[in-house]
Amino acid sequence: MGERPVLEILKDRVAAKQAVGLTRRLVSVGPACGRHVTVRGRRCLLMASNDYLGLAGHPRLAAAAQEAAAACGTGSGASRLISGTLESHLELEWAIARFKHAPAALFFPTGYMTNLGVVSTLAGEGDLIVSDALNHASLIDACRLSRAQVAVFPHGDAARAEELLAQGPADRVKLLVSDGVFSMDGELAPVPELLAAARRQNALLVIDDAHATGVWGATGRGTLEHYGLEPEPQVVMAGTFSKALGGLGGFAAGAPEVIEALVHGARSLLYSTAPPPAQAAVALAGLELVDAEPWRREHLCALSALLRRRLAEAGLTSVGRAGPIVPVLTGSAQASLQLAEGLWERGIFAPAVRPPTVPEGASRIRLTVTAAHQESDIEQAAQALADAAREAGL
Numbered sequence: 001m002g003e004r005p006v007l008e009i010l011k012d013r014v015a016a017k018q019a020v021g022l023t024r025r026l027v028s029v030g031p032a033c034g035r036h037v038t039v040r041g042r043r044c045l046l047m048a049s050n051d052y053l054g055l056a057g058h059p060r061l062a063a064a065a066q067e068a069a070a071a072c073g074t075g076s077g078a079s080r081l082i083s084g085t086l087e088s089h090l091e092l093e094w095a096i097a098r099f100k101h102a103p104a105a106l107f108f109p110t111g112y113m114t115n116l117g118v119v120s121t122l123a124g125e126g127d128l129i130v131s132d133a134l135n136h137a138s139l140i141d142a143c144r145l146s147r148a149q150v151a152v153f154p155h156g157d158a159a160r161a162e163e164l165l166a167q168g169p170a171d172r173v174k175l176l177v178s179d180g181v182f183s184m185d186g187e188l189a190p191v192p193e194l195l196a197a198a199r200r201q202n203a204l205l206v207i208d209d210a211h212a213t214g215v216w217g218a219t220g221r222g223t224l225e226h227y228g229l230e231p232e233p234q235v236v237m238a239g240t241f242s243k244a245l246g247g248l249g250g251f252a253a254g255a256p257e258v259i260e261a262l263v264h265g266a267r268s269l270l271y272s273t274a275p276p277p278a279q280a281a282v283a284l285a286g287l288e289l290v291d292a293e294p295w296r297r298e299h300l301c302a303l304s305a306l307l308r309r310r311l312a313e314a315g316l317t318s319v320g321r322a323g324p325i326v327p328v329l330t331g332s333a334q335a336s337l338q339l340a341e342g343l344w345e346r347g348i349f350a351p352a353v354r355p356p357t358v359p360e361g362a363s364r365i366r367l368t369v370t371a372a373h374q375e376s377d378i379e380q381a382a383q384a385l386a387d388a389a390r391e392a393g394l
């Protein structure tokens with residue numbers, strides 16, 4: 001008997017996912033960014049973007065990209081260690097460090113590559129990584145890549161994290177890793193408790209502030225500011241420009257020893273072409289706008305609270321108490337698909353989020369609010385959700 005053709009094996013694997021409601025499609029949302037998109041021919045209110053401050057459509061970011069491309073070209077031509085380090089990268093890294101109140105910072109092509117680089121460089125074979133059970137996929141992949149011993153603690157359980165750290169080998173690096181704001185729940189990590197545990201156990205604390213930067217804290221500095229903490233040498237902040245900052249690219253900020261270690265070992269930085277000048281210019285302009293337009297954060301806060309209130313009035317349970325990520329749990333993957341379809345029919349685009357992005361049985365519609373929304377948008381989305389949920393029998 002001959003071997004099964006390899007493409008057939010792949011086809012069967014996809015079919016197995018489709019059979020349990022996990023069909024994936026890359027859905028075009030049209031050319032626009034902002035409040036409205038066109039999905040399958042229908043103009044929809046977008047309630048699924050991480051552009052929390054609404055900066056992706058800001059004319060100053062577009063102008064920054066155009067000016068940088070016109071002045072410096074469209075590509076950086078090499079990796080950072082060869083000839084790809086441009087003045088704009090260094091200027092941005094100073095700005096990131098100032099923004100995060102950290103002594104040093106490093107710009108990466110994406111947030112995903114930041115996490116891969118940070119975690120797999122700071123911890124290696126013989127070291128220990130203690131990681132929250134609900135950490136983002138990029139942190140999970142980074143743990144695997146590191147070859148360090150990995151211990152996963154129950155979500156948000158700082159006491160258990162400390163127990164695991166205490167069992168780590170002496171004179172080796174111990175890394176405590178957590179999302180600052182969990183991407184699918186919108187909830188905050190217990191950063192003060194994690195930091196105390198890291199201090200007592202001589203561990204580095206890595207916080208991925210991808211969903212907090214620009215949004216959380218009185219001036220949008222992220223989870224440390226929200227909790228009234230100042231960065232300290234034991235803390236490494238990671239983040240991204242792709243969400244509230246309206247651009248693309250990631251960053252790590254922390255002690256000079258940490259940044260030096262990354263420059264010497266982060267393969268996702270060293271073996272990838274440096275971000276083009278326009279990307280750095282957009283990132284810099286985004287950081288400046290966080291300070292220059294604080295009304296965006298205030299507006300976002302008010303709209304997020306309004307959406308939560310309206311969903312509660314409609315008898316729908318959303319996860320979390322604050323912030324622009326408002327997930328509505330449906331349980332099964334099929335139910336989340338049905339609800340997403342009902343929303344689309346009512347002119348709202350918020351796709352279903354299903355395993356493995358979230359745990360089995362925790363499928364959901366992850367609604368997100370942005371500063372580009374208006375109050376009437378939130379009222380429309382809440383009404384549509386209530387109607388679609390009733391129709392779906394939820």
Ligand SMILES: Cc1ncc(COP(=O)(O)O)c(C=O)c1O
Nearest residue numbers: 110111112136138183210240242
């Ligand atoms: C918590 C978290 N970290 C990192 C990333 C990756 O960031 P980027 O999209 O910039 O690669 C994401 C999402 O994309 C995220 O949700």
